[in-house]
Amino acid sequence: MEIAIVGLGLIGGSLLRALAAAGHSVTGYDADPATRDLAATAGFEVADSVPGAVAGTELVVLAVPLPGLPAVLDELTGYEGLVTDVTSVKSPVRDLAARHGVRRFVGGHPMAGKETSGFAAAEAGLFDGCAWVLTLEPHATGLPDWLTAAALFTRLGARVVPVTAAEHDRAVAEVSHVPHLFAAALALQLEGNPLAGTLAAGSFRDGTRVAATRAELIVAMCGGNAVEAGNALHRLIGELDEMRRRLEADPVRSLTPVVARAGELRCAWPTPPGAAEEMPATVDELLALGRAGGWVTAVAEDGSKVSAMRPETGRNSS
Template structure:
C-alpha cells in the first residue's frame, strides 16, 4: 500500500519505520527541516532487499520486503499518488494541514488522542479516525521505534458515515504491523481515553508537584512515585493539547476522581483511619489486579458495523483481516453477556 505520513514525531516516525519494514511504499513529511533531514538520513542508512526485483521473487509466500522511504519537502508532494494519508500532527495543527488536502480523494486517518473534533473537521471526506495507544515521554523522530506498535491497542472509529471497506483496509494495514485494532465510536473513544489517559496525565502532574520545594521527599522517591508520575514528564504542550481537545469528557470524569480523594481524606479523619480506609481500597485493588484481562478467546467477527462495535465495547479487538475478520474478546464475555 502507498502511505503518506504527515508529521514525523514519535508516532508518525515510528509508523513510517514500521510500515516500511513490512514492505509498504512510504512517503513522509514534517514541517521541521531538521526532522526531515533526520528521517532522510535514516532512510539512506536503512538496508533494502533488492531480491524483490529478481524474477520469481514475488508471490512465493515470503515475508514482505523491507524497504526505506522517501521524505518529501511539502504536503502536496507527500500525498501525491498515496492510497492513505496518516495525519500525525498535534490536534491544534490539524486544520491547517487538512486545508492542504483538498485535492486528495483517498483515505485519511490520524493518530490524535481525541476523535470527536477530528471527525467534525473531516466530515464529508473518506476519514477513519485512529488512535494508537502507544507512546513514550520523548516525542521526536529520534525517539521513533518500528516496534512501538507491537501488541498495542489501535482504535479505529466506526461512525455511521464511515466506509466499512475503508475501515477494513486500515484494520488490515495496522494489524499487519502487530497492533490490536479496537473498533469504537468517536464519542465512546473520547470518554474512554479521558478515563485511562487524559485524567491520569493530570493526576501525574499533580503528584509530581508533591516534590516541589521538598528535596527530602524527592530523595526518597521510589517505585510508587516513579510509576505514578511517569507521564508528567511528557511535554506540557502535548498534555494540554490532548486534555484541552477532550475537555468535555475530561471534565465529566475528573470530578469522580476528586470525589474519591475526598472520600479517602474523610476516612483518614476517622478515629480508626486504618479500619475506615481499608473497605474503600478493596475494589480499586481488585480492578487493578484484574487488569489486563488475562483470559481471552478467539472469535470470528462479521464484517458488519454493529458486530465490530460490539466487539470493541466488550473489551475485544481485531487481530487480523483477510478472508475473515478474526479477533479476541474477554473469555467472560464470549457469549455477549
C-alpha cells in the first residue's frame, strides 16, 4: 500500500518504521526540518511538504497534535484516499474532518507510547500487542474503509477496538487522561520537599511515570477532551474525598473494603482473553464487540468476516 505519514514524532515515526518493515511504500513528512533530516538519514522517504507526501497515496495517517490538525487538513483538500489519525481524542478530530470535507475518514488511536518522545524515540515494535481504537460511526463511517484500516493495523500486531468517538473519549478520559493529571499532582509533592524525594520509592515511581511526558502533549491531550476529562476528574476527586472521610471515621472497618475492592480489580486486570471467534463484519456486530471490551485480530480477505477476541467472561468482577 502507498501510505503517507504526516508528523514523525514517537507515534508517527514508529508507524513509519513499522509500515516500512511490513513492506509498504511509506513517505513521511514533519513540519520540523531537523526531524525530516533525522528520518531521511535513517533511510526513509521524506517529503518537504504535506502535498508532496500525500501525492499518489492510498492512505494518509495524521500524526500531529490536535492543535496542528486544521492546518494539515487544509492541505488535504481534494484528497481522494483514506484518512486516519492517531490523536488521543476522537470527537473533535471527527468534527474537524467533516468540516474540512474529508470524504473517507476513520478515526484512530493506538494506545501505545512511552515517556520519551520524538523521532529518535521511535521503534517499529511499539504497536505490537497494543489496543488500537478505530472509530466506527453508524451511518457515517464507510465500513469498507474501516476494514481496510483494521486489516492494516492488525498486521502490525495491534488489537483493533471498534467504538464510536464518544465512547472512546469517555473511556480514555478515565484510564489515560486523568491518570496523567493525577501523576502530575503526585509529582508536585516533590516541590520543596527534599526528604520526600529521598524516601520516595517504587509506588511513587510507578504512580508518577507518565508525569515525565512533555507538558504540551499532556495539555493537548486533556484539553482536547476537556468535558470528559473534567467529568472523570470530578468522579476521581469524589472517590478520594470519600476515602478521606472513611480514613477519618474508622480506617480499619470503613476504608478496608474500598481498598480491598480496588486491589481485586487491579489484580484481575488485564482480563485474559477468551476463545478466538469469527464474526460477521457488520457495524452492529463490531460495535457490540468493542463495547464488550473485545477486539479484532484479523480481517478476512473479502471483508465479510473478522477474527475477534473478547475478555473472558466472569473475570472482571472476581
